[in-house]
Amino acid sequence: MPTTSPLEDVSAARWRIAISLTVAMMAAYFGFILLVAFDKPLLGSLLAPGLSLGMLLGALVILVAWALTWTYVRWANTHYDASLQSLRERR
């Protein structure tokens, strides 16, 4: 087994998070778009007067975008920045 360097570990962790969050964002957004494209009647169904399922899901996609962005900033501010600091000190 080849051993990995600390830089490679930081790099791998950063890309794992980046890819997972990107996939999550795409899944939410393209799920919404696919519903718009393939099941219009479902999205038109009313949950309450004035609120269709489509509008609720649309607003939720915006909230998901906020939540994922916030998740990344939190992860980076705690874990990523700490590993970067230890990389700097190693030099």
Place this chain on the structure above:
Amino acid sequence: MTSAIGEPNAISIAFFLIFILLSLGITVWASRKTRTAEHFYAAGRNVTAFQNGLALAGDYMSAASFLGIAGLVATSGFDGLIYSIGWLVGWPIVMFLIAEPLRNLGRYTFADVLAARLRQTPIRIAASIGSLAVIAFYLIAQMVGAGNLIRLLFGLPYEAAVVIVGAVMLAYVLFGGMIATTWVQIVKAVLLLGGATLLALMVLARFGFNPLALFAQASDMYGASVLSPGRLVTDPIDALSLGLALMLGTAGLPHILMRFYTVPDSRTARTSVGYATAFIGFFYLLTFVLGFGAMVIIGRDAITGIDPGGNMAAPLLAEGVGGTPFLGFISAVAFATILAVVAGLTLSGAATLSHDLWVSVFRGAKADQREQLMVARVATVLLAIVSIVLGIAFKGQNVAYMVGLAFAIAASANFPALVLSIFWRRLTTAGAQSSMIVGTVAALLLIYFSPTIQLDILHHPDAWFPLRNPGIVSIPLSFAVAIVVSLLRPVPSEARRFAELERQLHLGIESVDVPAGSGVE
């Protein structure tokens, strides 16, 4: 109700003049601080995260998002919201994949990131073609939008409006560079967010501050279909293709990417995207209220009677709930919006022409500060003239389609090469270069053969390419070309160079490595 729209009214002209004086004051102040290329392109790199978050939002929230989406929702209901959502979801992608590595690897333009690990000359030429194509279409859209808007709002002739926008924008960029452009974006973003919030609150006050009561009345007046997907998205593949271009295009817009160089480090870049995503998401949520508010309070017929495209929905709504003074304020905000976006685009175009092409390719990076600044300013003047000429030449073109085109090219030409250069060790110069050229050409050709050009504009009986947005073909194609070309002819030295850069990708240029004379005061 008779509208004061189209009449030059004193209040809108007063607000408009206040904004012009304020922004020119900022420009005079910024011009004294603009002494090096570092100032001109990157505002001296001391913009804070909160400021850059506002400036990013200012650069991104164009007239298309304020007037266009409000109008689209007012006239077609739910379908307009698809754009609101698509334009926001690109921001998390910018955050996860692009912002921090971009800040750490480059200096002024996104091509710096590719040039850091690949061969300068071919890479910068290819990146410039993609960038300039995006900037050209985006600029045309904004100039045409500005001409129409100012004609409708103030009653000025179209050509005069285009010349005024071009001249004021030229003053900002030429004298104040990135410092003035950043502050104009910040002022504009605050005005736009504040104005839209106030407008939404005034609308909601009529519905007991319950958005659902507003939406319910819209569906009572125009049928439940306004709350469900309808005619705008008919073909599923086309919907996906548009969604893909909107999402990934954001991460390939040169004027947005350039903003990440105005902050001191990658941590600030990260925080600034967080702010930008919050502001832009909030703004797009407001468009739900503004669009349906205009539909209910003003009425569809009154909106399309003034402008068939529906672009006057938000100003009409302002007049409806706040009278002529509020109309004047919102009109001035819309004008400021266009001016600021045009300035941001021109500055990124000037950076491409002078930093990527002149200084790096023709002069082999041997230009001193004086020459760099002079070339950047000459490029700015050229771009201002070109954008005025194009704005007049493309009078009457559909603005939304031009913006869609810019996003499709940005997603196909710039995004694949940029993301691969950050993530993928084996990317070669030839791979990145062919990806950017194939992406640009494919997007342009497919749009030419699409129903939008063939049926709607040229009135041919049928179109060779069935989709209105090329993204779903051109984006994967651009990725595939980069990967196949890189794998067919591997370049081990370039893969080694990537390994050398990996530390800089995460940590940025560490203080010991800063080359002498890099523009730091």
